[in-house]
Amino acid sequence: MSQQLQKLAQKYIEEFIKCKASFDYYCRNYVLIELPGRDEKLIPYRKQTELIDLIEFQHYVLVLKSRQIGISTIIQAYSSWLTVFYDNVVIGIISKDGREATDFARAVRGIVEKLPDWMKPLKGILGRGFAKRTEQSFILTNGSKVFASPVNPNAPEKTLRGKAITFLVIDEAAFVHYIDTAWTSMVPALSTNQMQARKANIPFGTIVLSTPNKTIGVGQWYFERYLKSISGDDIFKPFVIHWKMIPELCEDPEWYDTQCRLFDHDKKKIAQELELKFLPAEGSFFEADTVEKMQEGAMVPLEKVKLYNGEIWTFSPPIPATTYIIGVDTAPEHGTDKSAITVWDYTTLEQVWEYQGKCKVLDFVNVVKVAATTYKNSVIVVESNSYGNQVVEHLNASEYSPQLYKEKRGKDTLVPGLSTNSKTRPLMIDALYSYMTQYPESVKSERLALELTGLVSKASGKVEADTGCTDDIALSAALCFYVRKYDPPLALTMNMADGSMITSDLKDVLNLNIGHSDVEFTDQSIMNYIKNKPEENLGYIDTISFFKG
Structure with missing residues (x-):
């Protein structure tokens, strides 16, 4: 071999090593994608690079994306990299129909075909690198394989059966019929094959892609x-x-307008395909416009904190002199439901804090105390049914008792907590619908926005999460809205309506209710205020025992 050939061979070896070590290097220098009239190198933009990094680090990724933004393309390039640089990798591709799955596999094959010969595996009977090639699959001479398949509606459990998949792509997952059955049947073999890949230091994973x-x-x-x-x-x-996260698109005034025209300016299609909105199905409790606004109002939490097998999401820190209302829905540690807490600004009804988790009841009591300590000027509304009664009992026996909402039973009896029954539940649902329809942007949590999106009106007339969905956070919000609309503590109502109405005596009452009072509480001071201004305090006498507990 001449010295020139040796240098060339050495260069190829070095390039091969660089490409195997870095998908990004391989993609930027060697991946060609087909564009009208030409082939062009695929230069990943920042979010594409972030996605590949997440796949390599976490292995299991679910992507919510706008349409036509190049996410499928980068996964096709990554799939080509796996098949070329690792032996016996098996890639499975599922899409909403046979044509879509075939197109995805064909795109991967096209990238491999356009690579330089020195990079491809050894020559096979179908040319450099290929041992077998069909419309829906191909096998390289290094043993790596790519299989594309739709989900057969007559036998979804047979999807990709017999294939030792190490990297699975489910494209347009939200539009694949019977994907739940197909996924369940694939999991045992998939997990075993991916475990073997992990032991061999071969990249593996599952990526689920879709618009909502x-x-x-x-x-x-x-x-x-x-x-x-x-x-x-x-x-x-x-x-x-x-799509707004991609500079090339958001800076192009024509792109979005063109997409909208292609969708005939259909608001629902634009919301779903471009704006990432899950649309309510037939029978949904909320109207589509309300659902879209709730999802639009959701924000990235200012802070996320892990606590007791759950997570606190903070959207706004406590503001002095602001009153809050805390809704508490308790669930057992074991089961499908979770315990949930939401905190709302009593005046603006804006969500400021949220917790959802699966924990012991006593641990959950501590989480409630965290919320009540963080947002001191607050009333705590705890659903008292079942496990919630334990939370009520612990709070009522603690320093947080003055903050605890008490439900009127009979003429003179006040019982801590709020029971959900045939009388209160319809009012809770009414308050939830009323406030969320009026103030959909007040929802700041994506978890809550999606729970509310998933609420349906059942044939029985009951409103609850559809099968497989949850409504724990939504119920905690409904508790708050019920109290605010149908049974508001008068001191809070007066404070919300007109701060000038709160005299020093009533401020003492309110401070006592939140555990901040430094003065002796007496009924006489309240009665004097009521006698002097009876027209402003009609019914206030009924709440004296509420504040005293």
């Missing part, structure tokens, strides 16, 4: 997975990419 669909029906599996992923309850890590 509806919350029930064909889109339900994806919706449930996404809701679990953002709550930290799933093996999949969420990755959201909106």
Whole structure:
């Protein structure tokens, strides 16, 4: 071999090593994608690079994306990298129909075909690198394989059966019929094959890609997975990419307008395909416009804190002299439901704090105390049914008792907590609908926004989460809204309506209610105020025992 050939061979070896060590280097220098009239190198933009990094670090990723922003393309390039640089990798591709799955596999094959010969595996009977090639699959001479498949509606459990998949791609997952059955049947073999890949230091994983669909029906599996992923309850890590996150698109005034025209300016299609909104299905409790606004109002929490097998999301720190209302829904440690807390600004009804988790009741009591300590000027509304009664008892026996909402039973009896029954539940649902329809942007949590999106009116007339979905956070919000609309503590109402109405005597009452009083509490001071201004305090005498507990 001449010296020139030796140098060339050495260069190829060095390039091969660089490409295997870095997908980004491989992609920027060697991946060609087909564009009208030409081939062009694929230069990943920042969010594409972040996605690949997340896949390599976490292995299981669920992507919520706008349409036509290049996410499928970067996964196709990554799939080509796996097949070329690692032996016996098996990639499975599922999409909403056979044509879509075939197109995805064909794109991966096209990238491999355009690579320089020195980079491809050894020559096979079908040319450099290929041992077998069909429309829906191909096998390279290094043993790596790519298989594309739709989900057969007559036998979804047979999807990709017999294939030792190490890297699975589920494209347009929210539009794949029977994906729940297909996924369940694939999990045992998939987990075993990926475990073997991990032991061999071969990249592995599962990526689920889709624009949003509806919350029930064909889109339900994806919706449930996404809701679990953002709550930290799933093996999949969420990755959201909106078209506005891509400079090339948001800076192009023509792109969005063209997309809208292609969708005939259909608001629902634009909301779903471009703006990442899960649309309510038939029978949804809330109207589509309300659902969209709730999801638009959701924000990234200022802080996330892990606590007792759950997570606190903070959206706004406590503001002095601001009154808050705290809703508490308790669930057992074991079971499908979770315990949840929401905190709202009593005046503006803006969400400021949230907790959701699966923990022991006594641990959950401590979380409630965290919320009440953080937002001191507050009333705590605890659903007193079942396990919630334990929370009520612990709080009522603690220094937080003055903050605890008490429900009127009979003429003169006040009982701590709020019971959910045939009388109060319809009013809770009414208050939830009323306030959320009027103030949808007040919802700051994506978890809550999606729970509210998933609420349906059942044939029985009952409003609750659809099968497979949750409504724990939504119920904690409904508790707050019920109290605010139908049974507000008068001192809070007066403070909200007109701060000048709160005299020093009533401020002492309010301070006592939140544990801040430095003065002796007497009924006489309140009675004097009521006698002097009876027209402003009609009914206030009924709340004296509320403040005293």
